[in-house]
Amino acid sequence: MTSKKPAGRVRVALLGCGNVGASLASMLTDPNRLAEIEMHAGVSLELAGVAVASLTERRPSLLGVPAQLLTDDAKGLVERDDIDVVVELIGGIDPARDLIEAALRAGRPVVTANKALLATVGSELADLAASNGVELLYEASVASAIPLIRPLRESLAAERITRVTGIVNGTTNFILTRMAESGEDYHEALAEAQRLGLAERDPTYDVEGGDAAAKIAILASLAFRREVRASDVYVEGITAVRPIDIEFAAHLGYAVKLLAVAELVQGGPDLSVRVHPAMVPKSHPLAAVRGAYNAVFIEGEASGELMLYGRGAGGAAAASAVLGDLVVAARHLRSGGSSPAPSRRGPVSFRPLEELSSIFYLNVDVVDRPGVLAAVATVFGHHGVSIRSMEQVGLGDEARLVFLTHVAREGSMLATIEDLHHLDAVDRVGSVLRVIGSSDAPDPSAGPGLARP
């Protein structure tokens, strides 16, 4: 099926109609909004077709979309010759990958929010887009409406970025905020997130850090112009964080956050890309990011410290980001030009986690008897891990020892933990949290930035 292509109008195929898709469809069928876009950006958009999983189960949110626009043949829609731009909001690898590739091969720009796909084959898709001379835009793939991808691709194109530190998963930030502010434990806070629709019934992808890993892979690829995939990211989730860790962190002036970090190790060329819970000083802007909000803190050689903050999720916010990309793609189609294609040249090497250094927090449950602390401290000393402070909290016959180390190598810390497990007097080695933004010799002129520990 084909139809006549009105001159100048940019015809959009929308694939997938979940929360974000339905929100976008309602924007693209609102004559007032289309008139505003035409006035402000000089492009005229038209929703030309919407591919849904099933034509029989119509979602109430789609009632505003004319029935004749709906189809269950996504591939057919992508290849219809009246389509100018394809928006992919199906998510996941299959069939999204095939559909995006078909669109790019047909010479059609693609706008997508598909982080999982981009973090897996983003480089191949970028190459395919480049070889077909069309754009692949994905502002909504990370942190929703926060302008992040375009600033990294354009505003910071000439900047030497040294580190990107993000709170990029709203579910885990909601859970950790709730644990900190209401004293709930992980399971209670997760249940509350599920009740509010902020966590999936199976929360694994969020709470184990997989979602954050995909997002930091995308950001790292742009910031460091290297190919970084989700599978390159070291990942720890938040399921082991306990209320006592958060309390103790607060007592020391820190908030516990799930951070996604990508950095040039000691100026490069090695990268470290990782996701793990960390203690962030309360004075750091990231510590103030509460609930389901996201923020990305960017450190550049000339730009200094930047932070971009906003809602991490929600159909309307993500649709706003998709629409922004759609306007850019449409402008380029009609007026020429293109977004800079991020180069990913040069080899990429990752520094093994064991070779990084950090300050560590950890807690150890021990039998409360004389000599235990000496035995424990001996293990630290044996591995060259220097103890900065220790506090003991009584627990009946047991005691919990809460340690903060000086800067130590990850490898030494892991070996320490391994040996602690073998001490008779140790019942349990609890949470281990990396501490950022502090050092043995804090530099008061460094501002709120993350001093390299």
Added chain:
Amino acid sequence: MTSKKPAGRVRVALLGCGNVGASLASMLTDPNRLAEIEMHAGVSLELAGVAVASLTERRPSLLGVPAQLLTDDAKGLVERDDIDVVVELIGGIDPARDLIEAALRAGRPVVTANKALLATVGSELADLAASNGVELLYEASVASAIPLIRPLRESLAAERITRVTGIVNGTTNFILTRMAESGEDYHEALAEAQRLGLAERDPTYDVEGGDAAAKIAILASLAFRREVRASDVYVEGITAVRPIDIEFAAHLGYAVKLLAVAELVQGGPDLSVRVHPAMVPKSHPLAAVRGAYNAVFIEGEASGELMLYGRGAGGAAAASAVLGDLVVAARHLRSGGSSPAPSRRGPVSFRPLEELSSIFYLNVDVVDRPGVLAAVATVFGHHGVSIRSMEQVGLGDEARLVFLTHVAREGSMLATIEDLHHLDAVDRVGSVLRVIGSSDAPDPSAGPGLARP
């Protein structure tokens, strides 16, 4: 003087060589950085000339710039036929305006950081650029390296923005932070800012709000696609803020910030654009912006709340933003395309301040005798201003009454203050601060946003 134009290379004329210019010149004469830019952005930049005020007084920061690039004939440089792009970093109205106009008329894109000029004749310059088919880019004019102008022009092109609230002047934010954290008074904190090079010897433009007014005029023009000039902005500076105000605000859970606000009043079409000190709840992301940092909080219908944060000043940070613009302009010159020209169509109307409503904080010094509070309260009541809380602080024979009102109209508040001056028992009416982010019926689901008072 003309020279051969190497194919593909984009030749840059730099006008003005203060902090930002010298920092940019050093980037544009660094072969490694130029090679990186070519690799990452696909454009090759060359510094073709630098206009300075005087050839005899060479600044040490310019020692890296080859002498043959320097000239004291800015107009001649702009019109040299080997120039592709002009960067204006002279500042002020004259001769910057003439030079920019000459460049645009010669068909050369212009990158500028000149907020004062843009807030005065930005609309005329934008029209001149459009009619000559060239770009006028000015990311560095507001909040330095924070990506702000491009996100507003592009990422948020299709968004309905309802309010922009910024901390856009680093000098005043440094002073207010210092007053809050060290207990210094305004004059001591200003002296410290001057000592650190964060305030001019004559600090008027910063501390009286003129700088912030120019910046919010630029942001308002982009966010609301209307012509807003610095002269349209209502301005109050920070010189009347006293330590007691900051202490009292802290006691109530607020920080005192100089805010620049542009908003659609009650959904529009009227705008309110203003600069004044305000009490910001500690839980609000803007309250955590310390020292010379800047941040802009953007509220959009679909995007929700966004905040863009970073260094507000500094040669390198501003040069980074200028360089980002330069890369975009160079890409467009070589590969086609253009940045969206912000439309400023439609009439603009400003809601008079007197017709806005807010919660107010004010303090009044009175003679400490019976009946005084009743007399003062009667004045409030007479103008329909309802008192939410009052605290009395003794001062020898005097007393200071510190009031917080319920939501009241500005006009009523002004009339109240006027009448208070006429009461015999009133010695002085001190600071008046608007309180944002709180209301008589706070909505706990509203998140960290600025609830309309």
